[in-house]
Amino acid sequence: xxxxxxxxxxxxxxxxxxxxxxxxxxxxxxxxxxxxxxxxxxxxxxxxxxxxxxxxxxxxxxxxxxxxxxxxxxxxxxxxxxxxxxxxxxxxxxxxxxxxxxxxxxxxxxxxxxxxxxxxxxxxxxxxxxxxxxxxxxxxxxxxxxxxxxx
Numbered sequence: 001x002x003x004x005x006x007x008x009x010x011x012x013x014x015x016x017x018x019x020x021x022x023x024x025x026x027x028x029x030x031x032x033x034x035x036x037x038x039x040x041x042x043x044x045x046x047x048x049x050x051x052x053x054x055x056x057x058x059x060x061x062x063x064x065x066x067x068x069x070x071x072x073x074x075x076x077x078x079x080x081x082x083x084x085x086x087x088x089x090x091x092x093x094x095x096x097x098x099x100x101x102x103x104x105x106x107x108x109x110x111x112x113x114x115x116x117x118x119x120x121x122x123x124x125x126x127x128x129x130x131x132x133x134x135x136x137x138x139x140x141x142x143x144x145x146x147x148x149x150x151x
Contacts, residue, residue, distance in 0.1 A: 053151040060142035082108045
C-alpha cells in the first residue's frame, strides 16, 4: 500500500511538471523565453503592413536590386535581380517586417555575396541602409532608397 502511494505521488508530480513550460529547464533565460513564446499576442504592425509586390532598391555604391516579393504574415520572400550596370544576376530574397522596418537578405545566384537591407516603412520616400557581405572582402555599407508597387 505504501509503495502504491509513493508511485501515485511520483506520477502526480511528473504530470504537473510536464504541464509547466519550464519543465526540465534550469537556465532562467531559456525558461523566460519559453514562457514569453506561450503568451498571447495581439495584432502587430508587422502583420498589418503589406509589402508584397514589386520593389526597386537603389544602393548607394551603384548596384540596384529588382524584387518581386510575397508575404505571409510578417515573413517576406521572393525572387530578385541584382544589377550592377554591366552584370545582372538572378537572386533570392527573404526576410521579415519588424517594428515597421522591412529587413531583407538578398543572395545572388553566384552565392559570393549577400545584401542585408533594412528599409524604414514609416515615411516617404522609403529609405534605409544596407550591408554587402562578400566572402573575400570586408563588408561594405551604405544607404538604400526604395520604390514599391503592389503586384
